[in-house]
Amino acid sequence: MTEIRAISLIKDFSTRRVINNISMDINQGNFILIKGPSGAGKTTLAMIISGLIKPDGGSVHINGRNYYNLSRFDRYKLRKSFSYIFQNNIFINNSSVIENILIPFINKKASKNDFKKALYYLDLFGLNNTANKKIYKLSGGEQAIIGIIRGIITEEYTDVIIADEPTSQLNEELEEKILKIFKYLNSKGKTILLISHSKKAELFAKEIYFMENGKITNYEKRIKE
Amino acid sequence: MNIKYILWFLLRGIVSYPIFYIGLTLINIFIMFFYDIKDNLGNYGLFSMIIIILIGIIYNFTFYTRDSKKIGIITIYGGDIISGFLIPFIEILTFMIIAIFIILITIGYISFTAIAIGFGFTLLTSIIIAIRFIFTDIYKIIKEN
Numbered sequence: 001m002t003e004i005r006a007i008s009l010i011k012d013f014s015t016r017r018v019i020n021n022i023s024m025d026i027n028q029g030n031f032i033l034i035k036g037p038s039g040a041g042k043t044t045l046a047m048i049i050s051g052l053i054k055p056d057g058g059s060v061h062i063n064g065r066n067y068y069n070l071s072r073f074d075r076y077k078l079r080k081s082f083s084y085i086f087q088n089n090i091f092i093n094n095s096s097v098i099e100n101i102l103i104p105f106i107n108k109k110a111s112k113n114d115f116k117k118a119l120y121y122l123d124l125f126g127l128n129n130t131a132n133k134k135i136y137k138l139s140g141g142e143q144a145i146i147g148i149i150r151g152i153i154t155e156e157y158t159d160v161i162i163a164d165e166p167t168s169q170l171n172e173e174l175e176e177k178i179l180k181i182f183k184y185l186n187s188k189g190k191t192i193l194l195i196s197h198s199k200k201a202e203l204f205a206k207e208i209y210f211m212e213n214g215k216i217t218n219y220e221k222r223i224k225e
Numbered sequence: 226m227n228i229k230y231i232l233w234f235l236l237r238g239i240v241s242y243p244i245f246y247i248g249l250t251l252i253n254i255f256i257m258f259f260y261d262i263k264d265n266l267g268n269y270g271l272f273s274m275i276i277i278i279l280i281g282i283i284y285n286f287t288f289y290t291r292d293s294k295k296i297g298i299i300t301i302y303g304g305d306i307i308s309g310f311l312i313p314f315i316e317i318l319t320f321m322i323i324a325i326f327i328i329l330i331t332i333g334y335i336s337f338t339a340i341a342i343g344f345g346f347t348l349l350t351s352i353i354i355a356i357r358f359i360f361t362d363i364y365k366i367i368k369e370n
């Protein structure tokens with residue numbers, strides 16, 4: 001179980017305040033959608049909350065522990081509960097698709113099903129013939145799907161999935177497919193933190209935050225927990 | 226930590242960067258072989274040893290810096306400081322063992338001290354690489370590579 005409490009977060013990049021006094025509670029099993037215009041600070045906020053960017057002010061408490069005050073060793077330990085789908089396709093470029101998908105398993109217990117699982121997901125998106133291709137040979141949209149598969153393939157070991165505009169490069173049909181996967185994972189108790197501009201995503205979220213200029217300007221609770 | 230995957234990735238890596246791993250094997254061979262023959266080289270023996278070890282450290286450090294995105298990604302997806310050390314260590318150790326076999330096959334002799342020196346080199350380079358990871362921001366590494 002991973003419970004996150006962010007208190008009065010502040011982040012400046014040079015002289016610009018990118019995150020301006022944001023507080024947020026994320027309980028296990030929530031499905032949060034963050035919306036807002038480009039440059040609002042959505043990615044920065046998600047990365048602070050999930051332990052990848054240290055804020056300049058405020059604090060992030062994970063299971064009651066002040067995350068950014070912990071030792072590096074403890075921070076790494078807590079971060080094992082998180083999985084990420086990054087906005088920019090971040091891969092080992094010279095490696096194959098299957099290597100890029102399986103890389104999170106380096107830090108998990110080995111199981112005979114890992115490969116099967118990877119192939120299952122590739123098949124689900126009609127990409128099974130790409131498994132041994134170099135990742136850079138795939139189109140942007142295909143790479144986005146690989147990034148999504150990498151983010152969800154270790155779900156049984158993780159509590160929180162951060163998905164930063166995972167479907168922005170995909171068509172509606174694929175988008176729906178992916179949102180349904182998130183919904184399924186959420187129904188299994190995973191916390192989903194989704195950043196998306198899409199209208200459809202609103203139907204899946206339990207809570208929606210609207211961001212502008214580093215602030216939460218609106219909040220909506222969709223489904224009673 | 227999952228040794229099976231580290232080795233699987235290593236095998237895949239050899240296919241992607243064969244030249245690097247050939248270089249790494251050669252450096253390991255030189256370090257251990259030179260140690261055994263250093264007395265025959267008189268005053269230059271120790272000096273050439275140090276030079277070869279320095280080249281080896283720079284060689285590995287450059288490669289793993291170039292390859293830092295890989296270790297960065299591994300770390301972000303559930304890794305820790307130990308993976309930042311163990312992954313290079315297991316890789317370099319593998320090629321040290323291969324180097325030992327090559328020396329045994331071609332020259333037929335290797336001293337225990339030479340192996341200890343080869344191991345020390347492996348340990349030292351891995352620690353240097355790990356320190357680099359400990360003191361850099363992992364998210365920055367993967368974003369900027």
Ligand SMILES: Nc1ncnc2c1ncn2[C@@H]1O[C@H](COP(=O)(O)OP(=O)(O)OP(=O)(O)O)[C@@H](O)[C@H]1O
Pocket residue numbers: 013014018036037038039040041042043044045087
């Ligand atoms: N590493 C950085 N250095 C300097 N400025 C940064 C950095 N990262 C983000 N910024 C700035 O912070 C602001 C918020 O960026 P962020 O990526 O969080 O926005 P976003 O809401 O995710 O936007 P988008 O919808 O385009 O992804 C932007 O003005 C951006 O230029």
Ligand SMILES: [Mg+2]
Pocket residue numbers: 042043044087164
């Ligand atoms: Mg963004």
